[in-house]
Amino acid sequence: MKIKSIILTALIAIAATSGLFAQNKADAKSNNKTLVVYFSWSGNLDKMAHWIADETGGDLRRVTAKEAYPENYNKVADRAKNEKDKGIRPAINVNITKEEMANYDTIYFGFPVWWYDLPMSMWTFLESYDFKGKTIIPFFSHEGSSNGANALPTVQKLAKGATVRTKDALSIRGGIVAKSEKEVRAWVKK
Ligand SMILES: Cc1cc2nc3c(=O)[nH]c(=O)nc-3n(C[C@H](O)[C@H](O)[C@H](O)COP(=O)(O)O)c2cc1C
Structure with missing residues (x-):
């Protein structure tokens, strides 16, 4: 016994x-290893990010500027242009600690093209964490800058030590995002 x-x-x-x-x-x-993080002003990236998070099972986090952007298009365009021209890094809200970030190895990174580049809030985001050894998969929306203009090189420049899969990035014109759920999900699977 x-x-x-x-x-x-x-x-x-x-x-x-x-x-x-x-x-x-x-x-x-x-x-815990996949993060879907995005910025969205008029809602297109919000849709894309939700589909991607659902398809990957990853954690979904939205980046917003501490000082909210105006709802008026001309006003947001002016502020975004000024931030870009002056290289301003707006203070941001994003619910991810540095320790949490260390647990992710794959990051889906979503943004609208703003003035041929990343919105400056996403410069702030990329400069706030250590991305060494991580894989970043960009997805974005635009109204003509279908290759993202300067945005993808900016991601590569700021996310030091990360592998940025620029060739696999997903680009969808703003006007057709609402009808693109199937395409977005198929892109994740591929
Ligand atoms: C301030 C601002 C700047 C923009 N600059 C560009 C640009 O340079 N090139 C482009 O193709 N689209 C540009 N757009 C269009 C957005 O990228 C497009 O509408 C996108 O779908 C918006 O995503 P969201 O709804 O998640 O904010 C701009 C939009 C705004 C508000």
Whole structure:
């Protein structure tokens, strides 16, 4: 009886410290390794990001400027132009700690093209974390700058040490985003 229980205890201990425990750890890690982070002013990237998060099972986080952008198009265009011309990094709200960021290895990174580049809030974001060793997959929307203009080179420049999959980036014209759910999901699968 005693020997049996010693053997049983030993088996449980071995299982807990090797195979089973390692499996649990791997599961916890794999649940947590994809992040979908995006900026959106008029809602297109918000749609794309939700479909991508649903398809990947990744965590979804939205970046917003601490000082909200105006709803008026001319006003937002002026402010965005001024920020870009002066290289202003707006303060941002984003619910990700540096420790949490360290757990992600794949990051879907979404933005609208603004003045042929990333919105400056996304410059702030990329300069706020360490992306070394991570894979960044950009997705974006535009109204003519279908290759993203300067935006993808900017991601490469700012996300130091990351692999930025520029050739696989997803680009969708703003006007057709609402009808593009299938295309977005197919892109994730590919
Ligand atoms: C301030 C501002 C600047 C923009 N600059 C560009 C641009 O340089 N090139 C372009 O193709 N589209 C430009 N657009 C259009 C947006 O990229 C496009 O409408 C996008 O779908 C918006 O995404 P959102 O709805 O997530 O904000 C600009 C839009 C705004 C508001």
